[in-house]
Structures are given as structure tokens and as C-alpha cells.
Amino acid sequence: MIKKVKCPGSATIINAIATGFGSAFGIGLNIECEAKSIDSGIKCSNDVGASTELMDLCVNKVFDKYFIDKEDFGLEIKxxxxxxxxxxxxxxxxxxxxxxxxxxxxxxxEFDLAPLSDLDIINLAIDASIEAGVTITGSFDDATASYFGGVVVTDNRNREFLIKEKMDDYKILVYMPNFHAKSGDSDVNRMKVMAPLVETAFDFARNKDYFKALNLNGLIYASALGFDSAIAIDAIQAGAIASGLSGTGSSFVAVCEDNVIDDIKNAWSSLEGRVIETNVDNEGCVFL
Incomplete structure (x- = not known):
């Protein structure tokens, strides 16, 4: 048996590290996954040369959930x-x-068993991410924006939705510098110092004023983490509706209409790195 699925990434409106409350929206850049049943064991690989620890943990948690013995059945995941x-x-x-x-x-x-619910899938995925050390808060906001698409506002500590809805269809520009920043390596204490300001930004998100929230959150976290906030300000000056640091970096996102795409790209043209053009994703995870 062979199956394929794709899940989009997401961009940050409110980073949940400072307060435990977050917000994110789906974007049109994806992870595509192909899996096939094999006689036994778990075999995982990816096209970016990254460690397969998280992949292995995810599959193992599903096997454990269903009480499947890996000696009797296996999966190959790419x-x-x-x-x-x-x-x-x-x-x-x-x-x-x-x-x-x-x-x-x-x-x-394969075994004629009940499929996991959407939230069961998300919670197992979060548990695996926490165990792998790739998330600080559990990223319920990121996980649900990826899984369902659209925009979410969440209580990450309790893994609960405050808002879950479709997002208007905007163009998204992503500035990718020539370096990476892993969430698990970020200075948590430095971000938590900014909690009172992040709470103000979160109030905008809770009231569905997502773009003010994104702008303010981006400035706060860029300052706390040592990124250049002028990148976002330049995009806004060039016509972006909103722009800010996504997650704990290193990327910046700009939300915009079609007619200012070239202006924003021009504003970012002197930066080292690349600009990716994509869109809001309202579909979430889809089997292919």
C-alpha cells in the first residue's frame, strides 16, 4: 500500500514563546510525504539531508498508539x-x-482500524516534536495552521483554539537569509522578558486584527533575538500590508497585494539571501 500527503508550512502572527498564546496562518510551501507498507521496521529518509529523528519518533508514536509490532509490519517514509x-x-x-x-x-x-482524529494526529505530532527538541512551546499554533490551513489563534499550553478560520487570499513574500535559526536553540529567557509587549500584540490577534498583530510581534521578537527589524519596515514602506519575523527566524514574511510584489522585492534586493513568492494556504494537509 502506498499513500501520499502534503502539509503546508505556516507563518507567524504571534510567537507563543513569551506568553504561551500564539497565532499563525498557512502558507503555500509544503512538505510532501510518501509512505508504503513493508514487511517490518521503520525506514525514514528526506531530501534535505536532515536527521530522521523526528520522522522516526512520529512513526513510532503511531505504531504505539495502535499497538502495532514493528516485527510484524513496517513503513517506509520519504x-x-x-x-x-x-x-x-x-x-x-x-x-x-x-x-x-x-x-x-x-x-x-491495513488493519481495518478506526483512523485517528485530526486532533489525535496533531497531538501525536506535537508530542514527537517536543521529544525531538525542535519546539519550545509545543507549537500548537504552527501545527494547527499547518494541518487545517487558514489562520488560528491558540492557547498553546492547553492546546486549545481561540479562533480557527479561513484567511483572505493574499500573496506572501518570504525573505530567506543565508543562515538558519533553530527554534530549540533560541534564548527563551530573553523572549519572555518581552511578554508584556507580546500580550499587547496578542490582543490584536484575538480581536482578528491579524496584520497589526503580525507587525508588532515581528518588531518585538526581531529586537529580542537580534534580527534587523528594518527588513520588515522596508517591506511595509514598499507597500506590504504587514511584515515581520516568522517564528524565531531567520525568515521574514510580507503579506501583500499583487501590485506591490515587485516593489517589496526591490526593497529587499540588497539583502543577502533569496526571496520566495507564495500565497496563503487555506487547505491544510491534503492526501494526494
Whole structure:
């Protein structure tokens, strides 16, 4: 049996590290995952040369959930990505969502068992990400924006939705510098010092004023983490509706209309790195 699924990444509106409350929206850069049943064991590989620890953990958690013995049944998992790794665009959430979802689908069909619910899949994926050390808060906001698409506002500590809805269809520009920043390596204490300001930004998100929230959150976290906030300000000056640091970096995102794409690219043209053009994703995880 062979199955394929794709899960999008997400961009940050509110980074949850400072307060435990977050917000994110799906973007059109994806992790595609192909899985096939094999006689025994778990074999994982990816096209970016990254460690397969998270992949292995995700599959093992599904096996454990279904009480499947790896000596009697196995899965081979391969992922292909258009989503930059370690860039603040939820690559870990997208990967873990895809792997748990596809593992659950194959096992449930192979053994005629009930499939896992959406939230079961998300929670197993988050548990694996925490165990692998690739997330600080559990990233319920990133995980759910990836899985469902659209925009979410969440209580990450309790893994609860405050808002979950479709997002208007905007163009998204992503500035990717020539370096990476892993979430698990970030200075948590430095970010938590900014909690009172992040709470103000979160109030905007809770009231569905997502772009003010994104702008303010981006400035706060860029300052705390040592990124150049002028990158976001230049995009806004060039016509972006909103712009800011995504996650704990290293990428910046700009939300815009079609007619200012070239202006924003020009504003970022002197920066070292690359600019990726994509869009809002409202589909989330989809089997292919």
C-alpha cells in the first residue's frame, strides 16, 4: 500500500514563546510525504539531508498508539520539501503532521482500524516534536495552521483554539537569509522578558486584527533575538500590508497585494539571501 500527503508550512502572527498564546496562518510551501507498507521496521529518509529523528519518533508514536509490532509490519517514509528548514516557517510541524497522518491512514486501512482524529494526529505530532527538541512551546499554533490551513489563534499550553478560520487570499513574500535559526536553540529567557509587549500584540490577534498583530510581534521578537527589524519596515514602506519575523527566524514574511510584489522585492534586493513568492494556504494537509 502506498499513500501520499502534503502539509503546508505556516507563518507567524504571534510567537507563543513569551506568553504561551500564539497565532499563525498557512502558507503555500509544503512538505510532501510518501509512505508504503513493508514487511517490518521503520525506514525514514528526506531530501534535505536532515536527521530522521523526528520522522522516526512520529512513526513510532503511531505504531504505539495502535499497538502495532514493528516485527510484524513496517513503513517506509520519504519526504520532499519546498519549505525551507530551520527558518521559522513551521517545517517541523508540517513534517510531523504529514508523517503522523500518513502513518495513521496506512495502518488503519491495513488493519481495518478506526483512523485517528485530526486532533489525535496533531497531538501525536506535537508530542514527537517536543521529544525531538525542535519546539519550545509545543507549537500548537504552527501545527494547527499547518494541518487545517487558514489562520488560528491558540492557547498553546492547553492546546486549545481561540479562533480557527479561513484567511483572505493574499500573496506572501518570504525573505530567506543565508543562515538558519533553530527554534530549540533560541534564548527563551530573553523572549519572555518581552511578554508584556507580546500580550499587547496578542490582543490584536484575538480581536482578528491579524496584520497589526503580525507587525508588532515581528518588531518585538526581531529586537529580542537580534534580527534587523528594518527588513520588515522596508517591506511595509514598499507597500506590504504587514511584515515581520516568522517564528524565531531567520525568515521574514510580507503579506501583500499583487501590485506591490515587485516593489517589496526591490526593497529587499540588497539583502543577502533569496526571496520566495507564495500565497496563503487555506487547505491544510491534503492526501494526494
Amino acid at each position: 519526504t520532499h520539501s519546498t519549505l525551507p528548514m530551520a527558518s521559522g516557517l513551521s517545517s517541523s510541524s508540517a513534517s510531523s503532521n504529514a508523517i503522523v497522518a500518513i502513518s495513521s491512514k496506512i495502518i488503519s486501512e
